[in-house]
Amino acid sequence: MRSSPSNALQVECLEPPLSLRRQFLSDRFFFRAAQLSTHPLLVHLNNLINIIPTSDYWTHKDLPCLVKSFQKLLDSTPMWTSPGNPVFLLDYDSLVFRPNIIFSLGINKNCPNANNIFLKLLDEKWHDYLPVYTDASKLSRNGPVGSAVWIPRYKLILSFKIPSPSSVFTGEAVAIYEAVSFILSHKIPKALILSDSLSCLQDLHKFPLRSKDNLTITLRTRQSLHQCSLLGLEVTIAWIPSHSAIDGNEQADACAKQAIDIGCPSSHPTCYMQDLRNTAKTDLNRLWNEEWKITSQSSGSRYHSIQPNILVRPWFFRFHKFSKVITSSIIRLRLGHNSCPAWLAKIHILDHSICECGLEEGTIDHIFFNCPNIQLFMPVYTIFFLTIFKDRSI
Template sequence: MLRCLGGVWWGAHPATLRLVYNAVIRSVLDFGTFFLDPGNVAGFRKLDLIQSRALRIVSGAMKSSPVNALQIECCDPPLNLRRQYLSDRFIFRIVQFHNHPLISKLEFLSKKVPSSHKPLPCLLKSFLKFKQLQAPTHSFQVLPLFGASYDSLLLSPVICFSLGIEKSDFNANENFNCNVNSKWPNWHQIYTDASKHSSGCVGVGVYHKQYNIVQKIKLPPESSVFTGECFGLLKALEYVLSFKLKKTVVFTDSLSALQSLAKFSLKLNPFFHVIFECKRKLLHCQSHNYLVSFCWVPSHCGISGNVKADSLANSATVTGDVYPYKNFGHDLAALPGICLHKSWNMCWEESGRIKGRFLYAIQSSVPRKPWFAKLSFGKTATSTIIRMRLGHNSLPVHLHKLVSFVFYYL
């Protein structure tokens, strides 16, 4: 199919051919193979051969081009690393169900790991990665979507996405206070924020302006800032219920968290436990006639309440409360990609000094996307640049190395 869609100097763009390869060929190479690894080495080599041939057609590279450099140029990892990546995704998904039958079997096998140097199955490697996580993982019997009540799923929260305040406004704090006093007079104001340092945990800060009450929560390093922002909204709702506040407006600078809260529940990720819990708390507030509104504010523009919440979130990464200190499944879903990129970088650093040295000299790390993904070059120009980057092209110097062309210096 790929040969019909494009050749070296004609046909579809490499970015289009790469999409076809991912949808038609790589999906077949990936299907269920992580259950078989380690297995028949000869069979896996045949799969590797299919991948290398497809990448040569996609990129328009010469047959002599090294496979590891082709994989870097097309941003397609080696199949053995991809099998481990798919296994990690599978394990990190099922560990959220505490009654899944595979977990007990993997727990038993992890205690029987042999001391020899034989490679472990992909599933067992993934389970051992999960066991190395310091924080526990939140688990449930059914998906949070199916565990939520029908009324909470239909709930539509009151959210203000704009107060007409820009980041460049020098009087942002004064204008903000005027808008709040006119729109929510005599309402309680709660500010939430989340922060994450590159080498630390996620911190969540909650600040009640009228009572000057603060709360700091620390989440594990695997958590995302989005989870921290949503967790801040959840803590604000719990605060409203605890202190029985009749009228409350919650301010946050996380637009994505408010958009997820406003989205129709059946269109949400069914694993977003915190969002469904927020909707359950909102329903509880409505049943007690507590008015709760949400409002988005721009960050880092001098709004005093937001500045206070941001300061609390930064300090919470170190001194925040560690309850509940646990991971959520939608955050663990990002770990397989990080592990894959790290492993591929290590392989490229080792193999790039032996094969594919020409490309390694100009591309020493694994890119996230191929360089030709968003360029409008034609097929001929793209294939020529790829061949030049790989160091395997039709120039006389390289053809002389292949003993297919004799170049005489005059």
């Protein structure tokens, strides 16, 4: 309905306010561009940010989105940048090298006897390989990431602390990189690296010359793996399920948690623009939640009482079979702006707010629970709505 508050509609349909969406798109664009240390935008933004404090023009104006993105970059931990596409940091042979990756050793995620099956497998097929476990952990959203390599045969732990805003993915990639570096520097003839990060292994497996987004850490790991193969060292990387009580993996996990506090910096600079780019979405959600809390005090307060937090997906995505009429009727009920007599009287479409039954005000509560004219069908509707919204009152 025309009277529906737009801030409540945006929350209902998960369409962020335009100002926040513009900042989100600017962040995504800028953090991709800034990966290149030679990008011309950096020089212009640097000039602009020096002018702004001394200029009267910007005193009463909101700063441009790109300047805000640039400020976020300046405020964060120094990021790894390269003068060109990171693919060109590697020699051609490393780029076309196929690392030995096994995506399944035959142990399922919820296998009750995973540890015994795994140990038997190591004994049968990999007895002459050195098992090396890697894992990463992050305890808080803005906290550092702990990354660990655990080699049970030597009782050796390598632990690294990677500053925020790095992701667990980066932590896992660093752990694999450090494991390969250790194997290379100690010239271990046969090694089996065991990681529970499927996405890291997939990233390492893909062909870099066909990929749009190449992570520097993955490229470096690829280069080290190629050097291992040139020296005749056999390195295989295999995926094992996490939280399946596999001893080595559990210990690597515990080491990674400790590494958050006591880890040392990795030998490779580890803050990547990709991680900063991922913060754009969390920033958007945080700012939108804050804005919704404030704006709902002036409009959309009724809807805020049933939807205080912004959902991840709109509720109607779960009900694909609903027609547009049904969906909009439920949205009107949730927003409180609907065609019941009480609301129509409030916006001066009806002269009075009394229900057709003549007993009391035609509010949604009356129509659903007390109106004798439509009592017959209401229990069915009520059960239907309560099923959809569980304990939320409409």
